[in-house]
Amino acid sequence: MESVAFEHIKSIGQRVLIIGVGNTAMDCCRTSRRLGGTDIKVMARRPREFFKASPWELEDAEEELIEIVVNHSPKRFVVEDGKLRGMEFERLEWSEDAKGRATSTVIDTVFIPADDVIVAIGQENAFPWIERDIGMEFDKSGMPIVDKVTFQSSVPGIFFGGDAAWGPKNIIWAVAHAHEAAISIHNHCQGLAVADRPASGMNLVTQKMGMYEWSYSNDYNPAHRAKMKHVDLRERFQKLSLEVELGFDVDQITREVERCLNCDIETSFKDKLCIECDACIDICPLQCLTITPNADEPALRPRLTVPAKNTEQALFVSGALPQTGRVMVKDEDLCVHCGLCAERCPTAAWDMEKFELILPHAGQKNGASRKTG
Numbered sequence: 001m002e003s004v005a006f007e008h009i010k011s012i013g014q015r016v017l018i019i020g021v022g023n024t025a026m027d028c029c030r031t032s033r034r035l036g037g038t039d040i041k042v043m044a045r046r047p048r049e050f051f052k053a054s055p056w057e058l059e060d061a062e063e064e065l066i067e068i069v070v071n072h073s074p075k076r077f078v079v080e081d082g083k084l085r086g087m088e089f090e091r092l093e094w095s096e097d098a099k100g101r102a103t104s105t106v107i108d109t110v111f112i113p114a115d116d117v118i119v120a121i122g123q124e125n126a127f128p129w130i131e132r133d134i135g136m137e138f139d140k141s142g143m144p145i146v147d148k149v150t151f152q153s154s155v156p157g158i159f160f161g162g163d164a165a166w167g168p169k170n171i172i173w174a175v176a177h178a179h180e181a182a183i184s185i186h187n188h189c190q191g192l193a194v195a196d197r198p199a200s201g202m203n204l205v206t207q208k209m210g211m212y213e214w215s216y217s218n219d220y221n222p223a224h225r226a227k228m229k230h231v232d233l234r235e236r237f238q239k240l241s242l243e244v245e246l247g248f249d250v251d252q253i254t255r256e257v258e259r260c261l262n263c264d265i266e267t268s269f270k271d272k273l274c275i276e277c278d279a280c281i282d283i284c285p286l287q288c289l290t291i292t293p294n295a296d297e298p299a300l301r302p303r304l305t306v307p308a309k310n311t312e313q314a315l316f317v318s319g320a321l322p323q324t325g326r327v328m329v330k331d332e333d334l335c336v337h338c339g340l341c342a343e344r345c346p347t348a349a350w351d352m353e354k355f356e357l358i359l360p361h362a363g364q365k366n367g368a369s370r371k372t373g
């Protein structure tokens, strides 16, 4: 992809095989189409539900007549007279073993002709350039041993973060690692202990502006994601740099923002104010609130107004309510943060509060953390 972007590669054979089914593989197949490929196949070892590519990336590739071939495991390149002729694949059948793990059986071997093959199966860390006599410890797979809190390796003053620390994660993790490592680097340069770190914190601020007014848009729209308009197929391949996705129009954007679940706006409950009028339970559109006598979780769950399907998600259970000693229980998994419970509550026992995570940063004094909404 880099070679195409820098124009080192300007063409490709007509028959192209892509090995891999992540989003990069989708970039490779669609770029091959733009470079002149006419018969492009994405070859996958496993069925479609195991693909790493986002469903919309697959749809976009198929719209451009890319063929997705499942259950074909690459076996070998076929080269004749120094020229690539194609690849051999083992056709697989998948089933589950006694422990529920997917296992494959080879049905036969097939040859698929190709002029070019692009291998898009991801990358791995490799640190052969770190001399092994500098005292740094590595694990069995050749990854440096890195402290999970300080990001320091076994050699003081050498820090790792992002994919280099513990293998592939996303860019958000890499940025978070960098912030943490920066605190350690600052401490190291100041002669302070790297484990001596400023505290993180959090804050909750009410969003109530009037009886029925909130400082956020609480009119949740359960509509599906809008389909973004794409450049017409006839024009799409004229220029390699042509951006296919045209973005949302104003009406779509207006609807899309209302799909936001406002995850930073939390329900908060003050049990001492509750008079057990049940108004919040009546109004909650997701039926995620229940007032009931308290009990252990297994006994409590079946008593919910609508018992939660996701039992991994912790329930919110209030303290004893003043009138009867029962408790308010909330299924956190269902809440859409609409604020109707807080609008309806006559005593303001429910409120909607904005959550702020306060993360420490390198060089700050304790208590001077930066807020992250």
Ligand code: SF4
Binding pocket: 267, 283, 284, 285, 286, 287, 288, 289, 330, 334, 335, 336, 337, 338, 339, 340, 341, 342
């Ligand atoms: S915010 Fe809305 S969905 Fe969540 S508990 Fe209150 S009424 Fe129910």
Ligand code: SF4
Binding pocket: 273, 274, 275, 276, 277, 278, 279, 280, 281, 341, 344, 345, 346, 347, 348, 349, 350
């Ligand atoms: S509406 Fe308010 S007072 Fe009534 S049950 Fe709900 S939290 Fe309690």
